[in-house]
Amino acid sequence: MINPVNNTRIAPTPSGFLHIGNILSFAITSALARKNKAKVLLRIDDLDQARINNRYLEDIFDTLNYLEIPWDNGPQNVQEFQNSWSQMHRMRLYHAAVGTLCEKGIVYACTCSRQQMRTAASCTCQAKQIPLDAENASLRLITTGRALEIRTYSGEIVRAELPAEMHNFIIRRRDGIPSYQLASVVDDLHYNIDLIVRGEDLWPSTIAQHELALALGENKFNQIRFYHHQLLTEASGKKLSKSAGSTSIKYLRENGKKPSDIYTMIGRMLGVDRRIDSWEELAGVISSDL
Template sequence: MPHLSSRFNKTRIAPTPSGYLHVGNVLSFAVTALLARKSGAKTLLRIDDLDQPRVNKLYLQDIFDTLNFLEIPWDEGPRNLQEFEAGYSQLHRMPLYMQALNQLADERLVFACSCSRSRLDAGDECLCFDKQIALSSENTSWRLLTTNNNDIQVKGYSGNIIKTTLPEGMHNFVVRKKDGFPAYQLTSVIDDLFFGVDLVVRGEDLWPSTLAQHLLANVLGENNFADVTFYHHPLLMEAGKKISKSSGAVSIRYLRESGKKPTDIYIMIAGMLGIKDPINNWEELAGRVIMEVKL
């Protein structure tokens, strides 16, 4: 498929090594790769591995095995586990994350929170801001103050500008976890800026994260983030729920070991999306998903 004139510099595939990759991940990878090809962007493989207790070398290796087995291309980033550990792990970028966290602390834009996730999930209100807990306290996370919830503008793939505000469920979101490691929202912003990503492709379920990351970039003074284009693709569903890494029967590793070929997997994904046209590879699958996008 020929390139159109280049519209973007770089996009990224950004899996987390917390389980074996599944068909939902593959759909996202395929859509990312095709949008990159159509718009002249390079594709970076960025593996988000800061959730260290859940990182497993088997899961890391599975990322490379899955991409290679399904012939989904990427242009930059590690080609194997050794290259990833030597130069691409997020652990190498910890100074950048800590610089951003220190900036937020110095400008008094964060507060310490001792609430447990189970308590908040149960609907309890977080009152930690009123308690003025010291940021240096042990077993506390840091939350971004989002009381001044200004309008957020997101640039869509078709060039449209979406104006909205942070959803209530994302108010005062976590930027540093209780273990002292930076949280996903912060690392994702810093990484995209560090690598020069200007096209982000992700599932519809991550729309709240897109808004949170725009707000965070704004308060950090990273105005270039507003120029990043976002495309949110539909999700694969199973029994009415989003597929997760606990769904072992749809992991690529399981399907591969069961004798499935790449074409079989792409046909399976197409069927889950209600696509009845013949599908032979990742390009045809992604093409059906994004056919309504204005290029």
């Protein structure tokens, strides 16, 4: 029996203006939530404070409201987010998770720089037994290489192994900030999320997060259903990024594009050559599942 979907989330990062690829993911999330009578949480990932800009925070709310994409839980504006919903308010939970992994003896300290990791065949810090509280050291999870079971939206169980380049991935950065992978797992468990929608490029992250949840002893994570959707790409075939200004909703709005123009543009990039007026209609033309 497939477990019901009660809670899902949209989780933008305020490190750039939202683009049409984000909107595709939000539309699918909202459609699946409505179909399952589930609640949508707006969870804004702002752990990387050095990259956060209030303009980008404001853009999240402006864009969602402009395109009439609904959410049920979470902040309604920047002030509410900063006062009550920022990941800074959940730092205690993240550090507790790091502490649990340390107590289990399944992490090691790493002093490799990014340059060293790019040029070296692999990290050798595990054998060095560097103290976990060493200055300027990140912490890495000792991964197992086991096959992990991931539950798809349809209820199918897919078995997958962590890609080689993600073995022993970082759970706490050199500056002491928890990693995206760890914070995402902790947040999804904290908010009782049981459906996660993300692009197909984040499949390796999905595998890593299952590995991490099992290491934490959080078997509930294995019940979450995952929907990985195709990506929108540039003409070159490269995936869209927040630096691609011409596909940002802010740019399109400033150049006179209405919501229907934006949804139609996304549809055409997916091979649908007709007018699309809303996120519901966009989701409906992507798949009969929606």
